[in-house]
Amino acid sequence: MALVSNNLSADNVSLLYVRQSEYQAADWHSTMHSHYFTELLYVIGGDGRMQFEAHSEVLKPHSVIVVNPYVRHTETSSTDRPLHYIVLGLDNIRLAKDELMVENFYHFTDTAGEILPLLKLMLQEASRQLQGSDRINQQLASVIVRLFIRANKIHLISPVDRVPRDGQLVKNYLDNHFKEHLNLDQVASALHFDKFYIIHVFKHAFNDTPMSYVIHLRLAASQELLENTDYAIGQVAMITGFDSQSYFNQLFRAKVHLSPSQYRRLHR
Incomplete structure (x- = not known):
């Protein structure tokens, strides 16, 4: 064609x-x-x-x-x-x-x-x-x-339909800082945007909320570490930005339907 x-x-x-x-x-x-x-x-x-x-x-x-x-x-x-x-x-x-x-x-x-x-x-x-x-x-x-x-x-x-540039700016910031202990106030301060505007523009661009996207990035990074390193589960949680090992375990099981330890055994 x-x-x-x-x-x-x-x-x-x-x-x-x-x-x-x-x-x-x-x-x-x-x-x-x-x-x-x-x-x-x-x-x-x-x-x-x-x-x-x-x-x-x-x-x-x-x-x-x-x-x-x-x-x-x-x-x-x-x-x-x-x-x-x-x-x-x-x-x-x-x-x-x-x-x-x-x-x-x-x-x-x-x-x-x-x-x-x-x-x-x-x-x-x-x-x-x-x-x-x-x-x-x-x-x-x-x-x-x-x-x-x-x-x-x-x-x-021609380019694909453009994601609003502010939405892409937010996404790039999250991609680069998701391992830090982020909240919307910090993102808003770093980008000089209102936090409610950040939620709006990100949802419009990517059909997701900023913090839900951060969780997705953290879980993906944690899966990679579980597969390829011998870090303890608590270390994996800390490296990928989770506040505590218990919260990491709870969220990982809810999203992946396995505990972090089970996931590691399955993929090693």
């Missing part, structure tokens, strides 16, 4: 940011998250992985990976060869092979070295902030998207 392209071209791309990151054990947070926009990541050096919900991609120098909107992901790094990359936030587009194949991500290797000089120029323009820098970077982002499309034989299609 032919792709419905909606007359999109790389000129539709809106550049949100360009930045570079390098693995530092002290401040690196590998937490699953998503964006309302498309993200392009170029590995300059080191080794790591792009982790998705049920899959991971190996990242090596000159890997280029584009993650479509609302796809949960995170980057992890080798400690021996720290990951170093440049990332672009690109709004108003997503990528697809055809209308029946909209993948979560697309991955290739920049063997010709076409993209890296453009990204370095973008970083230089962003740091100098001279007259016209934003316009230059916008045009460079469009060129990079064109090169990626040509290399992968894929197309641009």
Whole structure:
């Protein structure tokens, strides 16, 4: 079936940011998250992985990976060869092979070295902030998207219906802080939103309440720890943000229909 392209071209791309990151054990947070926009990541050096919900991609120098909107992901790094990359936030587009194949991500290797000089120029323009820098970077982002499309034989299609940006901001905050002892007042203070507005916008965007979503994240993280570590049940509860082991046990049994100990025995 032919792709419905909606007359999109790389000129539709809106550049949100360009930045570079390098693995530092002290401040690196590998937490699953998503964006309302498309993200392009170029590995300059080191080794790591792009982790998705049920899959991971190996990242090596000159890997280029584009993650479509609302796809949960995170980057992890080798400690021996720290990951170093440049990332672009690109709004108003997503990528697809055809209308029946909209993948979560697309991955290739920049063997010709076409993209890296453009990204370095973008970083230089962003740091100098001279007259016209934003316009230059916008045009460079469009060129990079064109090169990626040509290399992968894929197309641009219209973004999915946008989750309200405030709802996505709340979700991103919860994704990154759910292991802390959160309440709505703390979230409201951190984001400078009214807490009742937070409830409204999150419910509208994701058909769930913020604290119910936090519980979902904590339970998922606790299941991973039960499966893959030897932490005591109380430690698992503490690490994943539960106030007490008894509350953790009660909630885990209610949601998973097994006790944490039973779950661990079943999955080890």
